[in-house]
Amino acid sequence: MKKFSSDQPLTLSSGKTLPSFKIAYDTYGTLNATKSNAILICHALSGDSHATNLNSETENPGWWQLMIGPGKPIDTDQFFVISSNVLGSCYGSTGPISTNPETQGPYHLSFPVITIEDMVNAQAKLIDYLDITTLFAVIGGSMGGMQTLQWSISHPNRVKKAIVIAAAAQLGPQSLAFNTVGREAVLTDPKHGLSIARMIGHITYRSDESIGTKFGRKLQENADYGYAFSTEFEIESYLKYQGEKFVNRFDANTYLYLSKAMSYFDLIKTYGSLESAFSPCTAQFLIMSISSDWLYPSKQSRELAKSLIKLNKTVSYCEIDSPHGHDSFLMESDQLSTMIRCFLGSKS
Amino acid sequence: MKKFSSDQPLTLSSGKTLPSFKIAYDTYGTLNATKSNAILICHALSGDSHATNLNSETENPGWWQLMIGPGKPIDTDQFFVISSNVLGSCYGSTGPISTNPETQGPYHLSFPVITIEDMVNAQAKLIDYLDITTLFAVIGGSMGGMQTLQWSISHPNRVKKAIVIAAAAQLGPQSLAFNTVGREAVLTDPKHGLSIARMIGHITYRSDESIGTKFGRKLQENADYGYAFSTEFEIESYLKYQGEKFVNRFDANTYLYLSKAMSYFDLIKTYGSLESAFSPCTAQFLIMSISSDWLYPSKQSRELAKSLIKLNKTVSYCEIDSPHGHDSFLMESDQLSTMIRCFLGSKS
Structure with missing residues (x-):
């Protein structure tokens, strides 16, 4: 993991300013002489810079x-x-667990509320520092897809191709509701609440069908019910395990900040309409949704594509046929792989 | 509110025994001379006996x-x-807040885990006490629908008509998952957890469309974001209000018991198959689902109806067309009203 440090202040959407900031990043492959082959990968809520290299701290493979x-x-x-x-994450970039240079103590909840646009502006400083003018592509799923959309809008001349997967111009009503409940759980009880928020998250990242296929109503140990409140159903055990694992690897305040950034993301509110938002874009778009994703339903991806078509922008839309729900974009998928490979084409 | 007290022990599905128990109930209308016009109403998780009369304690109208x-x-x-x-509720029947006659202290979590079948067996004792042999109808939605199904199976000769609304033979995978998270929230933090569980519940009781229509992404007070973690979105405020209201009116342990009873309800596991479960039934069935209900999807109601048809039982199935999700059965609906009125017909 590398770190980019900016001593320049970063003005945020809120009007507040971060006096300085760091962005953790990793790179793979080689920048060509014309600096025309750079691709930026944007991660989802719980992600980090280790997209395809081992995280030496957690010993997890790249996500x-x-x-x-x-x-x-x-x-x-x-x-x-x-x-x-x-920006705002707990995995090396400046965020709630970082030291506030003004107080020399950790920011915690005194960290300013940030937006997807703030994340993108900080990333743009990293790209400046790497001396790259134009990104061949920006790619991301879920919160990463929001960043990708924002990149194409905020920096229209710096993005040649944009791949937006399982994302939307704004969280839909139900997804926004789940987001607020996750934050409420953390606000009332940071440790247990973070676990509960993650359990809710994992239900929303999967489809009813995929939970059914993998867990169904199977019991963990015994054939019959135990008539007690101990963990019995396999799905219960799985969700508890995911919740506890997350508490051990993630910061509760960071969850609040990133969740809030996702709740705030709203291209329609910010730009008046999708057409106004996309009007300056020059990127070629590949918009992909997942058939069984109910957190970011295909309908919302189609709306993105339709607005781009209306503006005569270059856009491809593909609904990935998968029963696994939102998290399908992190799983093995020939359709997803082929679409991305073909859309990127060859730089050689 | 009336109370029926049984000094006879009640043997539970778990094999444990309640030495005695009380069932709170209300009645409306008049029992005819032949005792052939009695209808039993079964309530959902948070319900009480006040189906259509003012609850003098809470000042709520009947549900x-x-x-x-x-x-x-x-x-x-x-x-x-x-x-x-x-049985198991905190609204007058014996449950976790009741006094354990053996210890003279409240049961709390020493109350035995109960099932839908246990609830129905306790209700049957109440019906015995009222000197009613056969119920003209048993009617219920959600958990009340589970009770109705159980009544038709456990007491096949005592139920002439069964109206099962927005229910299923077992919770589906996703609904079971949400149920386990609700309990986990309560188990880790009874007070805040109960509020979080209720917030999750309220999302699942509505559809994405109905949350969108009523709340969408509207902000509570200001036109612009506040860049703070205070309650901002209307949906956030609504859910918090529902959570807090529930904490004030419901017992956290009771939530655990009723939620567990719903998770345990599984006609297929208990009887081997739906056909075996329904085989003794003599009731005429009206099975109704709600088009936008994703907690008890129509598919599951159709499976109930198909099994009854296979057995040559008398069954009508109707999908109520409503955008309001699971809770539609508690709302004004001409379709629902007409179906129930016609199915019950006239006793005069």
């Missing part, structure tokens, strides 16, 4: 190893891939 | 006033309507 590497759809033999940890 | 009363679909001019509070 998008399936997609990025030599000969893979995002081919590091051809592309120089930059994976940046977002 | 199914729309449906029960003189001239209404469940017509108290014709029928003698019994609304019983379930």
Whole structure:
């Protein structure tokens, strides 16, 4: 993991200013002489910069190893891939667990509320620092897709291709509701609440069908009910495990900030309409949704595509046929791989 | 509110025994001379016996006033309507807040885990006590629908008509998952957890569309974001209000018991198959689902109806067309009212 440090202040959407900030990032592949083969990868809420390399702290493999590497759809033999940890995260970039230079203590909840636009502006400083003018592509799923959309709008001349997966111009009503409940759980009880928020999250990241196929109503140990409140159903055990694992690896305040940034993301509110938002864009878009994703329903992705078509922008839309729900974009998928590989084409 | 007290022990599904128990109930209308016009109403998780009369404690109107009363679909001019509070509830029946006669202290979590079958067996004792052999109808939605199904199976000769609304033979995978998270929230933090569980519940009781229509992404007070973690979105405020209201009116342990009873309810596991479960039934069935209900999807109601058809039982199935999700059965609905009125017919 590398770190980019900016001593320049960053003005945020809220009007507040971060006096300085750091962005953690990793790179894979080699930047070519004309600096025209750089791809920026944007991660989702719980992600980090380790897109395709081992995280030495957690010993987890990269979260998008399936997609990025030599000969893979995002081919590091051809592309120089930059994976940046977002502003506000707890994985190396400046966020609530960082030291406030003004107080020398940790920010915690005194960290300013940030937006997806703030994350993108901080990433843009990293790209400046890497001396790259134009990104060949920006790619992201979920919160990463929001960043990708924002990149194409805020920096229209710096993005040649934008791949937006399982994302939307704004969280839909139900998804916004779940987001607020997750924050409420953390606000009332940071530790247990973070676990509960993550359990809710994991239900929303999967489809009813995929929970059914993997867990159904299976009991963990015994054939019959135990008539007690101990963990019995396999799905219960799985969700509790996910909740506890998350508490051990993630900061509760960071969850609040990133969740709030997602709740705030709203291209229609910010720009008046999707057409106004996309009007300056010059990127070619690939918008992809997942058929069983109910957190970011396909309908919302189609709305993105329709607005771009209305503006005569270049856009491809594809609904990935998968029963696994929102998290499908992190799983093995020939459709997803082929679409990304073909859309990126060859830089050689 | 009336109370039925049984000094006879009640053997539970778990094999444990309640030495004695009370069931709170209300009645509306008059039992006819042949005792053939009695209808039992079964309530959902948070319900009580006050189906159509003011609850003097909470000052809430009856939870199914729309449906029960003189001239209404469940017509108290014709029928003698019994609304019983379930075993395990905190609204007058024996449950976790009751005094354990053996210790003279409250049961709390020493109350035995109960099932829908246990609730129905306790209700049957109440019906015995009222000297009613056969119920003209048993009617319930959600957890009340589970009780209705169980009544038709456990007491096949005592139920002439069964109206099962927005229920299923078992919670589906996603609904079971949400149920386990609600309990986990309460188990880790009874007070805040109960509020969080209720907030999750309220999302699942509505559809994405109905949350969108009523709340969407509207902000509570200001036109612009406040860049703070205070309550901002209307949906956030609504859910918090519902959570807090529930904490003030409901017992956290009771939530655990009733939620567990719903998770345990599984006609397929208990009887081997739906066909085996329904085989002894003599009731005429009206199965109704709600088009936008994703907690008890229509698919599951159709499975109930198909099994009954396979067995040559008398069954009508109707999908109520409503955008309001699971809770539609508590709302004004001409379709629902008409179906219930016609199915019950006239006893005069």
